[in-house]
Amino acid sequence: MSAADDGREGFEDGLGVALRRTGEGFTAEGGQLVDVGVQRGRRRLRRRRAGAVTGSVAALAIVGLGASYAAGAFGSDAKTLSGVAAKPSASQSKTPGEKGKPGKKGAHGTGPQLSKEKVIAVLEGLLPKGTVSEADGRGTADQLGPSARLVFDDGHGKSAIGVSVGAVDPDGSDASDRLQCPDKRFIPYDSCTMDRQPDGSALLLMRGYEYPDKRVETKLWHAFLMTPEGYTVDASEWNAAAEKDAPISRPEPALSIAQLKTLVTSDKWRPVMEAIGEAAPEPLAQPPAQGTDAESIQKKLTALLPGRVHVTAKGGQDAGYAYLVVDDGKGETLVQINVQSGMGDVRKDLFGHGAQKLPDGTLVVTRQGPGDDKGGAGIVMWTADTLREDGFRVVVSAFNSGSQSTDATRSQPALTMDELKKIALSQTWQQG
Template sequence: MSGADDGRDVFEEGLGDALRRTGDGFSADGPALIDGGVLRGRRRLRRRRTGMVSASVAAMAVVGLGTSYAAGAFDATGGSGRSGGVAAQPGPKEAKKEAAEKKGSKGSKGSKGSGADLSGGQVLRILEGLLPDGEFSGKEGRGTADQLGPLAHLVYDDGHGKAAIGVSVGSVDPDGASVEEQLRCPDKRFVPYDSCTSEKLTDGARLMLMRGYEYPDKRAETKLWSAYLVTAEGYTVSASEWNAAAEKDAPVSRPQPPLGIDQLKDLVTSEKWRPVMRAIGTAPAEPLAQPPARGLDKASILKTFKGLLPERVRVTAEGGQESEYAYLVVDDGKGATLLQINVQPDMRDVAGDLYGNGAEKLPDGTLVSTRKGSGDDKGGAGIVMWTADMMRKDGFRVVVSAFNSGSQSTDATRPEPALSMDELKSIALSGKWRES
């Protein structure tokens, strides 16, 4: 690594992947149903609305089972500037006012840092001082005055092999919905890991610890262990470590990352990070989340979805996010199939991006697109993804996809999904979605 930008790219990409728990686990096949899941119904960015997001079902399914992680606990702290965290979602003035009142003296603008700024070198020295004796190399740091927020990354060697370790500090609204999502352990169906715990500490802070993998499909033996702390005031400390000198494209250098799970906890909960926190200040309050529109909540989507399945399949697992996205795992006696669905309101502004020249236009103006493609570029071997995507004239959209396995991160267990393309198309076009 030759500069701050290189360090930021290497470390932040890894941190983002770590708690996104989704980015490398799954992939989107063109304008698939990913956008609704990734955005949890809050289609913030045009790029995401059109489905062109690197994370799919984990950003849908762990975003469906974890939008939590599509937002990214590490991104929330490291990439949003001095006042921190997950960007506040635009909402009605009333919601903003109510959220500000709820925060009392904190207000909706957060607070400026009360402490002196620290340089990147000082932040690095805090990390070095918290690690057991060893040799350090590849050191990169970012100070509290940096718009992207403070960060420390280094390669640590305790005599048993080199390991990349990094920490970022930031702030979020401690009462915001995004915090709950980021602290929630993901569904193992989408993000395999060895262990994950989420707990509230005696001082009111909340902590998530996870022992997982750099690649959810485990195509390499690179392990990724991470910790994410949110203090009662809303400061965050995010840490990640690998059993290699870099999170990607580096050979495994040791069986496990160097810090045990208890040591990771000690690292992020250390009082040594307090000067960094004081320098960056608190984050603004998140506007209160709006309840899902009728028929777009998870319970309604699952009920309708199950009612439209062919009788030959039985449901073996289900889940989703609070609105617009759900998933089912079904079995017809010949192996499991993962089914995912997004049900979205007015999407007319991106209809041109979602439906190209190959789309079918029905007499009532409904646009329909079907796709069959590989789903194994970032998932299990031999995975195929079949998708039926429809949009009504008013922009109401239903997208349903099927895989030839019960998880996209595991190898295919059957030649084709349990549902045919015609059956997927029938589900997407059903009038039952408007009756929910």
């Protein structure tokens, strides 16, 4: 796998995936809704192998769409709904690395299996008066999980709607990840709220956009419900007949946010939930290495910045990622960094031809190029990627704007490539 492939994988792990997952059934390619468990497992593998390349700015965290945005999505300004389920944490009894036990209801639950036609019928039955076309989906026995998708027209224009039903460990990281609003630094949205329902379920409602840079004004409205048992109902709708590559057909999606809430909270989904059964508890994740939490990374990165810049914003995740927005008086620059250990297995993939080897064995690769095809106009990305002999990796990137999803505000980043290399090679990162 080349460095370019790695960057694409990192991008698919975040920016391009999460806002598309529910709507993939509406694309010309005829993709399908992807079960959250399957997708998250693949995402974790890709993130491990690709090393969460920061250049992808996988930072658009609408977490109910089947895949959390990988890096930087949940910044310091992100809101989190904690204590989703009012019961003792199942993960507290597990030791690091212990495999979860099967769910209470087994692989197929206690209820009868439902065909895709019956799952689609549930969605159709919850819609207001109108016409339905292009309906498709999956039944509860499908290994990717049940889903329904269709195009709905209430007489005011077509609107694509997709729903999937799944199950997660309500005490696991997947649940907490999926119940957070994104950092507006990375994705614009009109509103995002999180509430607890009377039955203890957690509900996220968001009115956003299909494209973070709004190059097409396709609106994406989203609702994600998680019950106390961990069952999820995940719905999205667009103001077009498809999530992409279709003209806008109405000012807003067909269902109001209130109607979207009613749809995902309906008891009509209960037979679908019972057919799939509860999820197994997640293994307790290994805690991050000392000094690799977002706050520590932010502090270290701030101390390593040249004196001519000052920090205007910051955020990140606990899993080795953080970002700063800096300004040298000539415009903002987004600077993001990943700090990772045990990455020796990407040595050949990312540090092959063209890599510089320092006397202590550290490998260094630098890259300059477009931010990516999803970013704002004129965005460029400069990256310094380093790998120590023990597999310790630090990769830092800078952009010529304060956000990758907005147009460039300057010709090049505020930090030079030499400064990025100096930051990435600093011994500070291996200090607790």
